[in-house]
Amino acid sequence: MTGTPGTSPEESRPEEKLAMTSYTPPVGQEQPRRSRPLWLRSLITTACIVAALFVIELIDAATRYDLDQNGIEPRQVDGLDGILWAPMLHADWEHLLANLMPGAVLCFLVLMTRRFLVVTGIIxxxxxVGVWLFAAPYSVTVGASGIIFGWLTFLIVRGLFNRDLWQILGGVVLFLIYGSILWGVLPTNPIVSWQAHLFGAIAGVLAAWFLASRDRKQKQPTATPGVAS
Known part of the structure; x- marks a missing residue:
């Protein structure tokens, strides 16, 4: 053992004490990764959805819009599967671009609520189903506007169901910006599916009510059975 009398080996080698503060993880051990912020993940997801719609429209245009035949055919059993495909199809580029302008903003905002999958699925x-039941016979309905109307009404009313002041204020702002498009729930244009708009808007309200009710039930304390003495 070396060192100055009256001192420990550790005190005689301060550089070793400093070296003990560093740490090299074992080979193969992964470092914890910092997750991306919610706004960035929402922005990336929105961009991916927009890109996917553009790719689908490119394919649709290349096939002379044959894909549009996979839309919703009212009250036809063969047209039921159109419920799955219709929001991803558009009649032409003008139709797609008209939906993307408000759609991208509302998609991003719904993603920020962390309820995107449930809300979008309900809408x-x-x-x-509303289009399949009530649209004009011998028609084929395509387009994402039903989803967009649902996103809008969900964001407008969710604060009322959640009793959240900031969400209510956000809903008021959205109504002032986009509220005029809600006139689309009325049958004013024969080539526009007001049924998709109407039932999408109703579905957005139902989604807000359902999620708020579920959240309140989950927050309610459960009584623990007493133990007999």
Missing amino acids: WVISG
Whole structure:
């Protein structure tokens, strides 16, 4: 053992004490990764959805819009599967671009609520079924506008169901910006599917109510059975 009398080996080698503060993880051990912020993940997801719609429209145009025949055919059993495909198809580029302008913004905002899959699923099904039941016979309905109307009404009313002041204020702002498009729930244009708009809007309200009710039930404390003495 070396060192100055009256001192420990550790005290005689300060450089070793400093070296002990560093750490090299074993080979193969992964370092924890910092997750991306919610806004960035929402932005990336929105961009991917927009890109996918452009690719689908490119394929549709290349096939002389044959893909549009996979839309919703009212009250036809063969047209039921159109409920799955219709929101991803558009009649032409003008139709797609008209939907993307508000759609991308609303998609991003719904993603920020962390409820995107549930909300979109509810709207997708209800708006599609509404079109299948009530649209004009011998028609084929395509387009994402039913989803967009549902996203809008969900964002407008969710604060009322959640009793959240900031969400209510956000809903008011959205209504002032996009509220005029809600006139689309009325049958004013024969080539526009007001049924998709109407049932999409209804579905957005139902989604907001359902999620708020579920959240309140989950927050309610459960009584623990007492132990007899």
